Amino acid sequence: MAQFLIRRFLLLIPVMFGVTVLIFLALHLAPGNPAQLLLGPMATPSQLHAITVQLGLNQPWPVQYSKWVIDLLRGNMGQSIQLHEAVTPLVFAKLKNTLILASGAFVLSSVVGISVGVIAGIKENSWIDVMANVASFTGLSVPVFWLGLVAILIFGLKLHWFPVTGMYALGTSGSLGQLLSHLVLPAATLAVAPGAVIAQLTRVAIIEERHQLYVRTAIAKGLSVNKAAVRHALRNAWIPIVTTLGLEVNYLIGGDVLVENIFNWPGIGQLLVQSVLARDYPTILGASVVLATIFVLVNFAIDAVYPLIDPRVKANG
Amino acid sequence: MDVKTKSRVIVMATILSLSLLAAGCGSTSTTSSSSPSGGTSNGKLIIGYEADATSLDPGQVTDINSGQVLNQMYDTLVQYNSQGQLIPDLATSWSSSPNHLQYTFTLRKGVRFSNGDPLTPASVVYSFERMLNPQNPGYKYGPYPFGAFFYGDISNVTADGNDKVIFSLKQPEASFLQSLTVLTGAIVDPKVALQDGKTFSLHGAGTGPYMLESWQRGQQLVLKPNPYYWGPKPQLSKVVFVPIVQSSERATDLESGSVNMVVNPAPVDLSQIRAAGDVVQMQAGPHIWWIGMNLLQAPFSSVKVRQALNYAINRTAITKNILYGTGIPADQPLSPDQMGYNPHVNPYHYNPQKAKQLLAEAGYPNGFTATLLVPTSGSGMQNPVSMATAIQGELAQIGVKINIEQIDWGTFLNKIAEGAKAANLQMWELSWMDSAVDPSLVLNPLLASSSWPPGFNTGFYKDPRVDALLQEAELTPSDSERAKLYQEAEALINHDAPWIFVDHAKAVVAYSPSVKGFHLNPTFPFYINLRGVSMK
Secondary structure (H helix, E strand, O other), rough: HHHHHHHHHHHHHHHHHHHHHHHHHHHHHHOOOOOHHHOOOOOOOOHHHHHHHHHOOOOOHHHHHHHHHHHHHOOOOOOOOOOOHHHHHHHHHHHHHHHHHHHHHHHHHHEEEEEEHHHHHHOOOOOOHHHHHHHHHHHOOOOHHHHHHHHHHHHHHHHOOOOOOOOOOOOOOOOOOHHHHHHHHHHHHHHHHHHHHHHHHHHHHHHHOOOOOOHHHHOOOOOHHHHHHHHHHHHHHHHHHHHHHHHHHHHHHHOOOOHHHOOOOHHHHHHHHHHHHHHHHHHHHHHHHHHHHHHHHHHHHHHHHHHHHHHHHHHHH | OOOHHHHHHHHHHHHHHHHHHHHHHOOOOOOOOOOOOOOOOOOOOEEEEEOOOOOOOOOOOHHHHHHHHHHHHHHOOOEEEEOEEEEEEEEEEEEEEEOEEEEEEEEEEOOEEOOOEEEHHHHHHHHHHHHHOOOOOOHHHHHHHHHHHOOEEEEHHHHHHHOEEEEOOOOOOOOOHHOOOOOOHHHHHHHHHHHHHHHHHOOOOOOOOOEEEEEEEOOEEEEOOOOOOOOOOOOOEEEEEEEOOOOHHHHHHHHHOOEEEOOOOOOHHHHHHHOOOOEEEEEEOEEEEEEOOOOOOOOOOOOHHHHHHHOOOHHHHHHHHHOOOEEEOOOOOOOOOOOOOOOOOOOOOOHHHHHHHHHHOOOOOOEEEEEEEOOOOOOOOOOOOHHHHHHHHHOOOOOOOEEEEEEHHHHHHHHHHOOOOOOOOOEEEEEEOOOOOOHHHHHHEEEEEHHHHOOOOOOOOOOHHHHHHHHHHOOOOOHHHHHHHHHHHHHHHHHHHEEEEEEEEEEEEEEEOEEEEEOOOOOOOOOOOOOEEEEE
C-alpha cells in the first residue's frame, strides 16, 4: 500500500511540471501585453519599453520560466503587475474564500444528493423516484448563471431572505452569522449540478445493490427492504459515491468562477478572471498553480482512498 | 477495508468541509446588522463601483475606478469649480512669469496629511519629482505612467521658503494649470511614501477628507474621515467601496439595499432604478467615442468617403436605443462643455441619401467592404459590441459592408498602440476621456501630425492648418484666444472627418434617497466627489 501511494505521489512531480510549463507557455503565446495594460492607452513607447524590461518580459521565456520556478519553490509567486501586491498572500486569501464557498456547496450537494439518491433507489419506479429523476435531470440541465440570477431575484430581491452580494455585510469586519447568510445562495446555486450527479449515481448504485443476492437473502431472512438497502446496499454503493465526491471537489473549486462572479464572491475564480483580463502574469500563474495543485492532490487522495474501499484496486495498482 | 474505515472516510470528508467553513469565518465580532438590506444610514455610505481600485498611489493610477477612491483621499494644487473655472485647492494663489516658463504657487496654511504630517513645499516637490526625475528617491517605487504625459514639460520643481513652490517649464504650455487638476498630480506625504516604498500603493496618504481604514482586495475598501482635514468636516462616518463587476448586478444591489450608491449601472436598468424610487444623476463630460480609420489607405483617404460614413450614422438612435440616454451625439472631438467646442460645425445629421451621393462622388457607388476592430469591453468604451453592431447595420444601408472583428481589451490596446499601418487596421472603435478637461489634451495627442504612431494619432490624420492652430493655442496664455483657435481647429477637423464621431458619454450615478448633498461636477463628472455628502 505504501509503495502504491509513494509511486502515485512521485507521479505528481512530472504532472505539476507539465502543468506549469503549459500555463506559462499559454500565457506567453497569448496576444496582449501586461505593460500596455498597466500603463494604459496614454503610454509612450519608451515607457512601455522601460516597464517591459523592469518586469523582465523582454527575456526569453525559458529564462523567465526558470526564474519563476525557482522563486515558486521558495514560496514566492512574485509581485502582481496590476495590484502592486505580493501574489502569494493575495492568492491564498482568495483561495480561502473559494474553499469556504466550495465547502458549503460540497456539504449541501453531498447531503442532499445522497439522501435523494437513497430514497429514489429504495422507491424505484415509484412517483418519488420519478420526481427525484425529473429534479436531478433538471438540476443537471439548467445553466448555473440562470439559476444564480433566479435565486437572487426570488430569495434576495422579492423575499429578502438572503443577501445577494459579497461574503459579509458590507462595511463590517464580518461574523460567522453574516458569512452563513451570505453563503446560502451561492453555495446552493453551486451545489445543484453536483448534487444532481450524486443523486443519480447513488440511486443507480442502490438499485444495483438491492438486486444483489446478498441483499435479497437479507430480505428473505426477514430484514425490511429499507433496512436492507441502507445497511447492506448503501455500504457497497459507497465505492462509486466516494469517487464521485472526490471528483465533485475538483468541479466545485474549479467551476465556481461563474458563481463567484454572479454573487460577487471574492474568490480565486474572480481573481483569475480579472488577472487574465489585465494580463497580470504573476497573479495568473500563482492562482493557476494553486488550483492545479489542489486538483492533483484531490486526484491523489481519490487514488489513495480507492484501494482502502476496494482492495482489488490495491492488488492491481 | 472494514465498514468502520469506510465510514471514517466519509466522516473525515465532512469534517474537513466543516472545518474549512469554520476556518474561513475570520474575526467574529461585529454589531452591525446582517440583514440582506445591509445598507444602513448611520453615516455609512456603501458604494458599488465597476472594479476594485488597483493602487492608492495617485502617481501610479491609470484607471477610473482607482480615481473614484483617490478623489476622496487626495487634493491637488488647483481644482475646477462647477463652471469649469480653476479655483484654489491646496494652493491658495498662483502666478506665472512674463514668459510663462515659471509658475509660483502659495500653499494653503495649516494643511495636514491624514497622519498629522504638515503639508510643506517639500511635499509638493517630492510628489512631482518622483515621477519625473530618476534621481529622486521615490522614482524607483514607480512606474508613474501618466507622469510624463501630463508633466513632461516641467524641468524642475523647487521649494521657495515655507509656503511657496516654483514650477519651471521647458517651454510655455498653456494647459499647465489645467494639468495640475488631475489626480496624477495629487500631493502625497513624502515621509509615508518613502517609508512604505512599494507598499505605499496599498495605503496611500493624502490631505483629502477621507483616509484608508481597511482594504480587502476584491471585497471592500473602507475609508474613514481624515481627522486633520483642512476643509469642512466630513459628514460620513465610513465610505465603503465595493467592487461589483457586473453592471446589472450593481442595479440589483442598489435595489436590494446592499449598497446605497452605484457608479455606472447598466443603462438598460435605469428605468427600473428610477421606478424603485432611487435617484439617477447623469452628466456628459469631456469624453469622445469614435470610429478611427486608416487615412493612409483607400477608401478612407477620401474625405468624401469619411463624410459619407458620418452622414450614415444615426447617432440619436444609438444614444437612445443602445445607450439608453447615457451619451449625447458627437460631431467633433471636444464635448459641448469643453473650451474650444464649436457649436456651428456640420452636425452630420443622419442622411443616408446624402451619404450614398458622397460615396458615389468618391468613386464608390456600390460601397465597399472593411473590417472594424471592436474590443469586447474596455474603459470608456460604453457598449462596444452593441454599438458596433448598430453601426454595421447602418453602414449596410449605404452599401458599406462591415466585418466586425472582436478581441479582448488587452489585445485591442496592443494593436491600437502599434498604429493602423503596423497593425494592418482599417477601422476601429476608440474612446478618450480628458481628465484635465483641457482641449490640448485631446486634440494634440490624437490629431496633431506630430502624434503619428508611435504617438496616439493612430489613423495618421494630418492637416497643416490644424497643426498650426494647435501649436499656436499651446503658446497662447489667454483662455478666450485659445478657445477661438480651438474652435477653428474643430471646424477643420469636423470637415475633414478623420473619425466617425459617435457620442460623448455621460457619467451615471444612482443612489438611494437617503444620500444627501451628492452632485456630479459638470466639468469632470466621471469621478464622484463625496465632499459635502451625508446620509439621512
